[in-house]
Amino acid sequence: xxxxxxxxxxxxxxxxxxxxxxxxxxxxxxxxxxxxxxxxxxxxxxxxxxxxxxxxxxxxxxxxxxxxxxxxxxxxxxxxxxxxxxxxxxxxxxxxxxxxxxxxxxxxxxxxxxxxxxxxxxxxxxxxxxxxxxxxxxxxxxxxxxxxxxxxxxxxxxxxxxxxxxxxxxxxxxxxxxxxxxxxxxxxxxxx
Ligand SMILES: [Zn+2]
Numbered sequence: 001x002x003x004x005x006x007x008x009x010x011x012x013x014x015x016x017x018x019x020x021x022x023x024x025x026x027x028x029x030x031x032x033x034x035x036x037x038x039x040x041x042x043x044x045x046x047x048x049x050x051x052x053x054x055x056x057x058x059x060x061x062x063x064x065x066x067x068x069x070x071x072x073x074x075x076x077x078x079x080x081x082x083x084x085x086x087x088x089x090x091x092x093x094x095x096x097x098x099x100x101x102x103x104x105x106x107x108x109x110x111x112x113x114x115x116x117x118x119x120x121x122x123x124x125x126x127x128x129x130x131x132x133x134x135x136x137x138x139x140x141x142x143x144x145x146x147x148x149x150x151x152x153x154x155x156x157x158x159x160x161x162x163x164x165x166x167x168x169x170x171x172x173x174x175x176x177x178x179x180x181x182x183x184x185x186x187x188x189x190x191x192x
């Protein structure tokens with residue numbers, strides 16, 4: 001089935017059908033037994049209407065919460081694209097961005113560079129900031145929690161540092177990488 005039609009069915013049609021099922025069945029039973037479509041509905045005590053309202057409202061809120069949770073789970077998944085395995089990582093330094101510290105390593109593809117004391121040319125394009133930033137106070141790796149109402153909370157497990165962020169580690173790490181690469185271009189291989 002067409003994905004768009006499937007989504008319309010999932011998100012709009014099925015929930016409405018489920019919601020309308022109880023009054024529809026009551027109405028149909030009323031028609032079959034008394035010949036009047038609305039006889040049973042009119043005869044329903046007010047607590048039945050309140051119950052129906054509470055159940056539909058609760059169901060609606062639950063579906064909202066579940067949908068939000070599902071989308072939070074999806075944003076938590078990280079996507080890593082590794083093209084070539086480097087021999088080791090060289091620590092280039094760190095930059096301060098978005099109020100936290102990003103360590104910036106560079107890949108080293110030369111297995112003899114350490115023994116020979118070769119200092120390899122750093123290609124700025126190969127540089128990526130670490131995906132997990134560190135606490136600006138104590139340099140511990142931060143933890144990311146998705147906030148229910150959107151955005152994220154970054155927390156330090158060691159010193160209690162806390163920061164709200166609209167964007168995730170992943171998005172901010174990509175921005176930090178861009179800034180680090182530009183700095184490297186400007187300075188010819190130095191971050192600080
Ligand atoms: Zn800390």
